[in-house]
């Protein structure tokens with residue numbers, strides 16, 4: 001009898017600290033462009049250097065307090081972003097759709113003062129309508145690839161599902177570069193990486209959540225569904241722990257090697273019966289805001305060849321859909337555990353008109369790294385494995401998706 005009561009107390013208490021945020025899966029910018037036959041033109045017009053020249057003259061000249069953060073290629077990564085969730089800022093609440101991004105640390109949404117085309121297509125934060133808004137006054141800039149986003153900073157009440165975060169620092173963008181944000185189905189980004197990666201001054205959202213003791217454990221986890229059916233949930237972000245209903249088997253942990261991104265050691269990546277890449281180990285960033293698996297150009301080109309992927313004029317790699325069942329498995333080795341990706345996992349299928357086309361889920365990009373070669377494990381990997389991010393012990397865990405759910 002006593003035992004039953006104890007169990008009850010334990011589980012009610014645990015459930016109390018868990019915040020469930022449903023994620024929706026929507027069409028990425030790339031998919032939308034492809035479906036409307038505009039992808040090739042877009043890619044030709046928006047090669048980084050062209051992009052740079054076109055928008056260079058648009059930057060406001062010399063804002064003294066403007067801080068420009070570390071360069072990254074995230075604008076292009078967000079072209080493929082697919083999983084979004086809802087947050088609100090202010091009183092009364094103003095709703096925004098954001099990418100919950102483990103590959104950055106800032107929170108930003110479009111400002112009502114933004115006149116960029118992209119802002120016209122999205123929800124904009126109206127500071128003057130909120131009774132809880134605190135003006136900060138500092139400007140910020142975030143490099144997105146070769147474009148800059150510019151904005152002003154403020155503090156607000158942030159709501160994520162049932163959870164309330166007081167006095168959250170965030171950015172309101174007043175200038176959004178380029179075309180990717182115009183077509184994006186999300187309004188802004190909520191970064192979940194370490195404070196050292198924050199390009200705005202201030203405390204990242206999950207650090208605020210930990211400081212305000214709004215969750216029992218300093219842990220969050222992602223379930224990203226593979227299902228493309230509109231009626232299926234796209235996934236779940238769980239704040240405060242992990243959802244045992246969504247995975248099975250043990251959790252395999254990996255210590256964070258550098259606290260900026262969620263960066264861990266990758267022992268190797270191997271194509272079945274063939275080459276092993278990074279045989280002496282490399283580093284991997286676990287990134288929900290990136291869609292594919294990204295690696296050094298030399299390795300990825302060899303890998304594309306091994307899986308029979310051929311390049312298109314705009315740098316994508318096509319695979320013959322009829323050959324999927326004969327393609328080799330790709331095995332990623334993390335901390336002594338093998339993570340096997342079959343072609344069903346690493347090939348993206350998309351409709352173009354009435355026929356299906358298949359793309360390699362691997363992409364080449366040489367990321368600057370002070371340590372070993374850097375890879376990014378994005379949604380291609382994370383939609384096969386439940387991922388757990390532990391700020392208490394600075395580690396990332398992976399577990400098998402529950403089979404029944406990951407159809």
Ligand SMILES: *[C@@H]1O[C@H](CO)[C@@H](O)[C@H](O)[C@H]1NC(C)=O
Pocket residue numbers: 086088093094095
């Ligand atoms: C904001 O989202 C919440 C939760 O979905 C909803 O109940 C509310 O009506 C929304 N508010 C506005 C102004 O759209």
